[in-house]
Amino acid sequence: MSEPTMPLTTVQGTTLAARRTAELGSRARICGLYDALGAPLYQDLATYDDPETRALVAAVRATPGSVLDLAAGAGRFTLPLLAAGREVTALDLSTDMLALLRTELAKAPTSMQARCTVVQGDMAHFALGRSFPHILLGTTSLSLLDDRGRTHLYRSVLAHLAEGGQFLLTVLERGEFDGPAETAVRVTGAGGTVYELYEDWPAGADSRTVTLLPADPPQDDSPVTVCTDRVAVLDLPRLEEELAESGLTVTSRQPLSPPGERHRVTLLTTEASR
Numbered sequence: 001m002s003e004p005t006m007p008l009t010t011v012q013g014t015t016l017a018a019r020r021t022a023e024l025g026s027r028a029r030i031c032g033l034y035d036a037l038g039a040p041l042y043q044d045l046a047t048y049d050d051p052e053t054r055a056l057v058a059a060v061r062a063t064p065g066s067v068l069d070l071a072a073g074a075g076r077f078t079l080p081l082l083a084a085g086r087e088v089t090a091l092d093l094s095t096d097m098l099a100l101l102r103t104e105l106a107k108a109p110t111s112m113q114a115r116c117t118v119v120q121g122d123m124a125h126f127a128l129g130r131s132f133p134h135i136l137l138g139t140t141s142l143s144l145l146d147d148r149g150r151t152h153l154y155r156s157v158l159a160h161l162a163e164g165g166q167f168l169l170t171v172l173e174r175g176e177f178d179g180p181a182e183t184a185v186r187v188t189g190a191g192g193t194v195y196e197l198y199e200d201w202p203a204g205a206d207s208r209t210v211t212l213l214p215a216d217p218p219q220d221d222s223p224v225t226v227c228t229d230r231v232a233v234l235d236l237p238r239l240e241e242e243l244a245e246s247g248l249t250v251t252s253r254q255p256l257s258p259p260g261e262r263h264r265v266t267l268l269t270t271e272a273s274r
């Protein structure tokens, strides 16, 4: 059984992330990446012009019709799809992430708002009473579900896929990368805050731990948000077998990352098996 996302209550071990968190002592407020404390940090770092967003929007543009964006979060794909004129249903489990999406929608033209339906729900168990020519699950979020959850997801997707419709999903594997188990980078959010982003992913491990915290917290006793989650890593050939067993045929595989990178992301296009 693979491991879904596991919100952590501490940053354990001897990793750089654990040492950095330990330095903060009682100031550290440990949270998940998508909860009330973590969601604003995640949103601050969201990008809207990246290879995955471009590939998903291009794949949807090829044929007309409405889109179901699963695990939509704060709308990284929902918003560009609305801007491209599509009707989009954005589904996510986290009310905190959806609150951020609603805030973004409120700033958008009313014509875009009118084409968006926001649904709080579980991507493994949803019943929307309609079908979609396009269903997408990006940001490699399939790995947030365990084996059972994925089986239910495929069932729900098939129940909502229009005749001839496509289910698009992205999958993360470890690329041909010879570097250390843990990486640490500094990234700047849209609001100007600089963050430290750690990823602990020993070669061959079936999960990776992601930790995000502000790089330069104030020099006082105020709390510092430390977001951390352990995320499962799926095996692509096994996943393709699983999709086939569930009644979904892979019709294309599009690499989204250049060779030699630590993260190898692939966009799979699938359709209901005949």
Ligand SMILES: C[S@@+](CC[C@H](N)C(=O)[O-])C[C@H]1O[C@@H](n2cnc3c(N)ncnc32)[C@H](O)[C@@H]1O
Pocket (backbone or CB within 6 Å): 034, 046, 070, 071, 072, 073, 074, 075, 076, 077, 091, 092, 093, 094, 097, 121, 122, 123, 124, 138, 139, 141, 144
């Ligand atoms: C990596 S984020 C991606 C969000 C958005 N697609 C993006 O690219 O910014 C994963 C999202 O999955 C959501 N999520 C986690 N488990 C879920 C589930 N069982 N059903 C629906 N959404 C879920 C989280 O709340 C979070 O918003």
